[in-house]
Amino acid sequence: MTDTYAASYDTTEGRVFTVMGQDWDTITGNAAGETERIVVNMGPQHPSTHGVLRLILEIEGETVTEARCGIGYLHTGIEKNMEYRHWTQGVTFVTRMDYLSPFFNETAYCLGVEKLLGITDQIPERANVIRVMMMELNRVSSHLVALATGGMELGALTAMIFGFRERESVLDLFELVTGLRMNSAYIRPGGVAQDLPAGAEEKIRETIKALPRRFKDTADMLVGNSIWMGRTSGVGILDLAGCMALGATGPILRATGLPADLRKSDPYCGYENYEFDVITKDTSDAYGRFLIRLEEMEQSLNIVDQCLDRLAPGPVMVEDKKIAWPAQLSIGSDGQGNSLDHIRHIMGESMEALIHHFKLVTEGFNVPAGQAYVAVESPRGELGVHVVSDGGTRPYRVHYRDPSFTNLQATAAMCEGSQIADVIAAVASIDPVMGGVDR
Amino acid sequence: MNDDVVKAGLPLLQVTTVREGMFGASGSGDTSGFGGLVSVVPVPVASAQPFGNYFDEIYAELVAALPLFKSSAEKAFDKIVVAHDEMTIYVHPTELLAVARTLRDEPGLRFELCLGVSGVHYPNQTGAELHAVYHFRSITHNRRVRLEVVAADSHPHIPSIVSIYPTNDWHERETFDFFGIIFDGHPHLTRIQMPDDWQGHPQRKDYPLGGIPVEYKGATVPAPDERRSYN
Numbered sequence: 046m047t048d049t050y051a052a053s054y055d056t057t058e059g060r061v062f063t064v065m066g067q068d069w070d071t072i073t074g075n076a077a078g079e080t081e082r083i084v085v086n087m088g089p090q091h092p093s094t095h096g097v098l099r100l101i102l103e104i105e106g107e108t109v110t111e112a113r114c115g116i117g118y119l120h121t122g123i124e125k126n127m128e129y130r131h132w133t134q135g136v137t138f139v140t141r142m143d144y145l146s147p148f149f150n151e152t153a154y155c156l157g158v159e160k161l162l163g164i165t166d167q168i169p170e171r172a173n174v175i176r177v178m179m180m181e182l183n184r185v186s187s188h189l190v191a192l193a194t195g196g197m198e199l200g201a202l203t204a205m206i207f208g209f210r211e212r213e214s215v216l217d218l219f220e221l222v223t224g225l226r227m228n229s230a231y232i233r234p235g236g237v238a239q240d241l242p243a244g245a246e247e248k249i250r251e252t253i254k255a256l257p258r259r260f261k262d263t264a265d266m267l268v269g270n271s272i273w274m275g276r277t278s279g280v281g282i283l284d285l286a287g288c289m290a291l292g293a294t295g296p297i298l299r300a301t302g303l304p305a306d307l308r309k310s311d312p313y314c315g316y317e318n319y320e321f322d323v324i325t326k327d328t329s330d331a332y333g334r335f336l337i338r339l340e341e342m343e344q345s346l347n348i349v350d351q352c353l354d355r356l357a358p359g360p361v362m363v364e365d366k367k368i369a370w371p372a373q374l375s376i377g378s379d380g381q382g383n384s385l386d387h388i389r390h391i392m393g394e395s396m397e398a399l400i401h402h403f404k405l406v407t408e409g410f411n412v413p414a415g416q417a418y419v420a421v422e423s424p425r426g427e428l429g430v431h432v433v434s435d436g437g438t439r440p441y442r443v444h445y446r447d448p449s450f451t452n453l454q455a456t457a458a459m460c461e462g463s464q465i466a467d468v469i470a471a472v473a474s475i476d477p478v479m480g481g482v483d484r
Numbered sequence: 485m486n487d488d489v490v491k492a493g494l495p496l497l498q499v500t501t502v503r504e505g506m507f508g509a510s511g512s513g514d515t516s517g518f519g520g521l522v523s524v525v526p527v528p529v530a531s532a533q534p535f536g537n538y539f540d541e542i543y544a545e546l547v548a549a550l551p552l553f554k555s556s557a558e559k560a561f562d563k564i565v566v567a568h569d570e571m572t573i574y575v576h577p578t579e580l581l582a583v584a585r586t587l588r589d590e591p592g593l594r595f596e597l598c599l600g601v602s603g604v605h606y607p608n609q610t611g612a613e614l615h616a617v618y619h620f621r622s623i624t625h626n627r628r629v630r631l632e633v634v635a636a637d638s639h640p641h642i643p644s645i646v647s648i649y650p651t652n653d654w655h656e657r658e659t660f661d662f663f664g665i666i667f668d669g670h671p672h673l674t675r676i677q678m679p680d681d682w683q684g685h686p687q688r689k690d691y692p693l694g695g696i697p698v699e700y701k702g703a704t705v706p707a708p709d710e711r712r713s714y715n
Binding site for chain 1 (some may be wrong): 501527528597598602606617630654694708
């Protein structure tokens with residue numbers, strides 16, 4: 046045998062053979078009498094591990110005896126970078142963490158900053174309604190990706206096509222409102238970056254009217270489908286005790302029958318004013334989580350509908366000019382840019398306005414020293430932000446308690462003792478987003 | 485408990501750090517921006533009872549239950565701070581396990597969920613440079629509480645609470661990875677985000693951000709941590 050990689054060497058645990066495939070027979074003779082221990086490395090570049098997640102599986106035949114996760118492949122030092130930018134710029138970083146639920150990252154961060162500033166009660170009603178509306182639309186788009194990629198990983202390719210097609214219509218709304226499909230940096234400390242553009246409300250109404258019918262296509266295809274049930278029902282089980290011990294929240298926790306939802310128990314952004322149901326199932330398995338996501342999307346559309354009814358004209362940023370972002374965006378002939386009215390004002394009319402703009406945009410505002418923890422119910426569970434200020438214009442420390450990170454710890458508990466194919470279904474039902482896991 | 489206490493809700497501040505920068509004048513008439521401005525960095529001092537909200541109940545339950553877990557409030561608590569409607573209990577490292585077990589097991593407390601540990605590095609607080617901040621949530625009582633444990637840079641050891649809250653496994657590895665806090669008793673305290681052979685702990689304040697200057701249309705923009713600092 047001349048393959049230099051497929052060699053064998055001695056370790057403290059015995060002789061270890063490395064085989065790369067097609068060369069198994071070259072070592073079977075040599076390994077006689079040794080304890081067979083097969084460790085399969087799945088990922089980080091594996092199409093069905095949901096991003097750059099590395100699974101290290103010890104297997105016996107088709108049965109997984111031990112499962113471990115290797116993470117860190119998408120670590121980008123966002124929390125460290127934020128310490129070198131001012132508070133408002135932080136939004137552009139956090140939106141990139143969990144890239145499937147950017148509005149939740151932004152809102153959680155802004156709620157933390159607002160708590161330290163003591164302006165939580167001064168956020169205008171319209172800004173809160175827009176925040177809730179964007180978050181709920183985002184919950185729909187995030188759950189659609191969970192269903193789409195989950196379906197693809199289990200071979201239900203039509204679910205993938207449907208999921209991404211529907212998600213696209215939600216991303217169109219994001220683009221209309223914020224100018225960007227992802228990484229919008231739309232929600233800012235003090236409110237939102239800009240008001241809804243003309244025609245946005247009608248477009249949103251149109252979309253949320255069309256979506257339930259399309260969800261039905263996915264539901265008709267998968268709910269009760271014997272192949273889908275066979276792959277997900279009774280797979281990836283984590284009961285309530287397991288969820289509590291491992292800190293699992295979101296659909297995983299609600300699939301055990303516990304109606305834990307921060308929107309109800311600890312409302313923020315005015316969630317107490319909306320009517321919606323907390324969806325629970327009692328199967329504790331991947332199928333239950335799938336059903337929860339499916340039904341939560343309908344609840345979210347219901348909330349968006351209520352938001353549209355609550356939208357009353359008004360400001361979308363706090364009145365305090367020492368905090369509110371001075372510039373506004375507008376659409377010109379060459380695309381989105383700074384509002385020309387604002388540029389005319391600061392460049393031609395008022396030197397004080399120019400100084401004010403310059404100070405706020407380059408230096409930012411001071412946030413009183415202290416620490417705060419704020420949590421929102423993201424599509425994946427409790428998204429918590431620990432914000433520490435030393436009184437300066439930049440965050441002293443921002444830490445995200447990302448639900449993907451915590452929930453992913455449950456992989457071993459869900460997978461050990463099951464078949465390799467069930468690992469895929471279990472991980473898909475956790476719905477980890479590696480951008481959030483690694484930050 | 486700390487002696488110099490103030491009424492809850494009045495965050496009287498105690499100074500440990502001063503920070504110098506170019507702008508951000510306060511307290512003097514000099515607004516030129518080049519006055520050698522110095523601003524002080526305060527740390528919160530202890531709040532006194534009543535703490536308000538449900539915090540008094542948490543405190544009473546803890547004081548009553550800690551002896552059952554071989555600890556006491558006098559031994560365990562350094563100070564309690566109530567600010568922004570959040571309760572922070574500064575816990576002595578040796579008593580952390582007893583406090584965490586009390587929080588989890590005592591029926592009147594029942595903090596089922598630990599929301600991980602976040603590190604904060606204060607290089608100027610000599611002897612207390614590293615802070616580990618734990619958040620807990622009780623689903624039963626719908627309450628939250630925060631524990632803060634302090635360790636010196638020269639002896640960065642804090643007991644691991646993985647045996648009580650298994651969810652802290654990865655969280656403690658992350659805090660070790662980024663701050664170098666060693667959680668004694670953790671089953672396998674290894675790096676989790678950075679590569680295994682990485683040198684240093686990146687989230688510490690003495691660890692540079694890195695980056696290179698960027699030239700654009702003839703002008704050079706320095707790396708983020710080399711840029712002008714306002715304070």
